[in-house]
Amino acid sequence: MNVEPFLYYAVEHITKRYNLTDEQVQYGITDDPNDGGIDAIYCLAGKSNVLIKDDAITSLTGTDSIRIMVFQSKSSKSDTGFKPDDIDKFAHFVDDLLYMTGHHDKKLSLKYHAHLVSITETFKRAYLEAAGNFPSLHLDFYYITRGDGDALNVAGDEAKRRLMETIKKHRGTDSSGDTYDLKTIDSCSLLGYVRNRRQRKRTLTWAGQPIPINDGYLGIVNLQHYYSFLKDEGGYLDELIFESNVRGNQGKTSVNKQMRAALDDGGPPDFWQLNNGVTLTCTKITPIDAYNQSIEDAQVVNGLQTSRQIFGHFSEGKPSPNEKRTVVVKLIRVSDDAIRDKIIRATNNQNPIKPSALVLTGVIHRDIEDLFKAQGFFYDRRPGFYKDQGKPISQIVSLNEVAQAAIAILLHRPDDARGRPGNYIGGDSKKTGDKHKLLFKPRSKSKFLELKSYLKCVLIVRRVTDFLKSVSGIDPGERRNILFHMSYHLVCCIVGNTSPTEKEVFSIVSSDITQERLDHSYNTVLTIYKALCQKEENVDAVAKGPDYLADIRKTIQGPPPPLVAAGLLVSEAAHPKMKIKDILNTAEFKW
Numbered sequence: 001m002n003v004e005p006f007l008y009y010a011v012e013h014i015t016k017r018y019n020l021t022d023e024q025v026q027y028g029i030t031d032d033p034n035d036g037g038i039d040a041i042y043c044l045a046g047k048s049n050v051l052i053k054d055d056a057i058t059s060l061t062g063t064d065s066i067r068i069m070v071f072q073s074k075s076s077k078s079d080t081g082f083k084p085d086d087i088d089k090f091a092h093f094v095d096d097l098l099y100m101t102g103h104h105d106k107k108l109s110l111k112y113h114a115h116l117v118s119i120t121e122t123f124k125r126a127y128l129e130a131a132g133n134f135p136s137l138h139l140d141f142y143y144i145t146r147g148d149g150d151a152l153n154v155a156g157d158e159a160k161r162r163l164m165e166t167i168k169k170h171r172g173t174d175s176s177g178d179t180y181d182l183k184t185i186d187s188c189s190l191l192g193y194v195r196n197r198r199q200r201k202r203t204l205t206w207a208g209q210p211i212p213i214n215d216g217y218l219g220i221v222n223l224q225h226y227y228s229f230l231k232d233e234g235g236y237l238d239e240l241i242f243e244s245n246v247r248g249n250q251g252k253t254s255v256n257k258q259m260r261a262a263l264d265d266g267g268p269p270d271f272w273q274l275n276n277g278v279t280l281t282c283t284k285i286t287p288i289d290a291y292n293q294s295i296e297d298a299q300v301v302n303g304l305q306t307s308r309q310i311f312g313h314f315s316e317g318k319p320s321p322n323e324k325r326t327v328v329v330k331l332i333r334v335s336d337d338a339i340r341d342k343i344i345r346a347t348n349n350q351n352p353i354k355p356s357a358l359v360l361t362g363v364i365h366r367d368i369e370d371l372f373k374a375q376g377f378f379y380d381r382r383p384g385f386y387k388d389q390g391k392p393i394s395q396i397v398s399l400n401e402v403a404q405a406a407i408a409i410l411l412h413r414p415d416d417a418r419g420r421p422g423n424y425i426g427g428d429s430k431k432t433g434d435k436h437k438l439l440f441k442p443r444s445k446s447k448f449l450e451l452k453s454y455l456k457c458v459l460i461v462r463r464v465t466d467f468l469k470s471v472s473g474i475d476p477g478e479r480r481n482i483l484f485h486m487s488y489h490l491v492c493c494i495v496g497n498t499s500p501t502e503k504e505v506f507s508i509v510s511s512d513i514t515q516e517r518l519d520h521s522y523n524t525v526l527t528i529y530k531a532l533c534q535k536e537e538n539v540d541a542v543a544k545g546p547d548y549l550a551d552i553r554k555t556i557q558g559p560p561p562p563l564v565a566a567g568l569l570v571s572e573a574a575h576p577k578m579k580i581k582d583i584l585n586t587a588e589f590k591w
Helices: 006-013 023-025 084-098 107-109 113-130 154-171 189-197 223-229 252-264 304-315 337-347 355-361 364-374 399-409 416-421 432-440 445-469 474-493 504-506 515-533 539-544 546-554 562-574
Strands: 040-045 066-073 135-145 179-185 201-205 209-215 216-220 278-282 284-287 293-297 299-302 325-334
Touching: 006 023, 006 135, 006 154, 006 189, 006 304, 040 504, 066 084, 066 113, 084 107, 084 113, 084 135, 084 154, 084 399, 107 113, 113 474, 113 539, 135 154, 154 179, 179 189, 179 432, 189 355, 201 216, 201 223, 216 223, 216 546, 223 304, 252 304, 278 293, 278 337, 284 325, 299 337, 364 445, 399 416, 399 432, 399 445, 399 474, 416 474, 416 539, 416 546, 445 474, 445 504, 474 504, 474 539, 474 546, 515 539, 515 546
Parallel strands: 066 135, 135 179, 278 325
Antiparallel strands: 040 066, 201 293, 209 216, 216 325, 278 299, 284 293
């Protein structure tokens, strides 16, 4: 599927405040034949707005809200108005989306392509899983054109009314926490989203002169001023300020309810006496006067729950011009990532925390980031960090991309890469912790070789992705279901066995991945996939199940091709004491 540029541009900027990665933006693109008029859709869980995907585990514990963003985009300059028929397509789709009774897969698959069905069913499973929390539902519909003017005519208003009535038919009239909105966006309105950039500089106003301590300050901040500090340029809570916080939003826990009650009550004692306060990190602190400081790249590394409760208190119409209460703030200037990660771990160690939340602060992930950077790639350990720095999207690599590629190739489990990557990076059980150590712990004698192998895996999967994009007649869902199995099969065929080692993967060079090998792997895995799909209604289950992988392994046999075998023998014989880094061809990482 080749993404229409105007659609991607619009979606990328409209979803910007939710800090979606390029990979996540592309995941939600559904523009294709049999899309029912729906060009993109995103389901976000909780106030932290975590993207719900079918191939990642998202804990919905405590989730009290789910947001759905649905897009239609008209890129033609002749499509300047907002047509009632297109608005009705939103209504037809939401009727299917919110239908929760019975088994609906068959009906959906007759109307929509596989990827859109998968996203729809993933939302339903997520909503039903969180049903015990009685989550509110926020539905945002975006109708985007390149025209001038965002007003609806009479027929358009009537179509909008039908859309809202369709939603209410499913949600009832007593869902007081729900919100529904249709946003008509012309070129001028879209420009507003484009100009809404991330704030790198903020002003922190202290309630009294803060105490300077080495590379930071300790003091108290008026609650109203802290509320203003948390806003983005549009006046919303800036979610990006929490991206380094290892705790997700905990929702309506007893602690958060008590905190909110204390804020709403307004009486003594002062809030700082009831709360542990907030820890902020930043890269630069510039004094403005005795009570104001300009800080760059601020991050709330501890105190997310406190910050959200303060923002909720004031944003829901309870500001007071005489607000005197304060919150304790620790402000720390940090220029070294390792020190910053130690601060995150230390400030989040006083209370129980999910082990997976600290994954990206580990040494192995900093090593991957440094090694990738040396090769011109950027491991997005802090989501959005490199994108904000203007690094090319094609050179940014997410944790999920590294994990899925390595699971498929280094761990020989393309089924897990497709269906259960969260078991290695997103869960919190001991079993998940063990799997994470298996995935991100050097298994070879050379840690250097191991780290390079992660990048090789990513580049191999990207090469296969480009190949699949060039194939006509394959829908997005089918492409997703064969990507990791094809990558695994391709590597196995190159090295000549079903369990490629790090050294074998590392030895693969660009010239090994020929068109003939790509065609062979594609035809092999697709034939097996289609045969299994004849026996199974749920095609996603085929890709995630054991039979697909078992049948693929049966097709792999014989020794490695002479070119690869000779290359390994010559390298080892001619340079018995030479280190990997001395014989590394850096150009091989520029596929």
